Amino acid sequence: MTKTDTMVKELVDKYGNKRESLLPILQGVYDIEHFVSDEAMVSIARNLDLSSADVYGKSTFYSFLDTVPRGKFVIRVCKTIVCDMHDKNQIVDTLENILKIKVGETTLNRKFSLLYTNCLGWCHKGPAMLVNDDVYTNLTPESIREIITDYKNRD
Ligand code: FES
Numbered sequence: 001m002t003k004t005d006t007m008v009k010e011l012v013d014k015y016g017n018k019r020e021s022l023l024p025i026l027q028g029v030y031d032i033e034h035f036v037s038d039e040a041m042v043s044i045a046r047n048l049d050l051s052s053a054d055v056y057g058k059s060t061f062y063s064f065l066d067t068v069p070r071g072k073f074v075i076r077v078c079k080t081i082v083c084d085m086h087d088k089n090q091i092v093d094t095l096e097n098i099l100k101i102k103v104g105e106t107t108l109n110r111k112f113s114l115l116y117t118n119c120l121g122w123c124h125k126g127p128a129m130l131v132n133d134d135v136y137t138n139l140t141p142e143s144i145r146e147i148i149t150d151y152k153n154r155d
Helices: 003-015 019-033 038-048 052-061 081-085 088-099 141-152
Strands: 073-078 112-117 129-131 134-136
Touching: 003 019, 003 038, 019 038, 019 052, 038 052, 073 088, 081 088, 088 112, 088 141
Parallel strands: 073 112
Antiparallel strands: 073 129, 129 134
C-alpha cells in the first residue's frame, strides 16, 4: 500500500465510504498534504466506489481544494467587486513585490502561495485576504508588510 493509499484509508475509516464522505475526505487530504494529488483522487475514487471524474469534479469545484502543490501559507486575496474598489490591486502589487512571485505562483522555498479568491464575506472591511484559515481585513501596504514578516518568522 502506498503512503497515499494509507492516508486515504485512514480518512475513509474516519469519515466513512459513502458519497457524503467525499468532501470531508478531500478536506482531510488537503489538510495533510496542502493539495489533492491525482494519486489521492484515484485512491479516494476506488475507496468510495466513485469514478475518478466525480472526485476530480468535486476537487476542482471547490477552489479551496487545490489540485497542485501549494506553499505552507496560502494567501488568498479577495478579488470581488467591493475589495476591488478598495484598492485590492495595490495589495496584490505589495504582496507580489514582497514575495517576488505573481498571483498563482508559489515561492521557491514553498512557504507562500499567492492566489485570488471570491468574496470572503468581509466586504465592509475590504480589502480582505486569507492566510490559510486566518482572515485579515482593512489591508494597507503597511499592514501587509507586517503580516508577511510575521509569517516569514514562523516555521
Ligand atoms: S468583496 Fe471582498 S470580502 Fe466581499
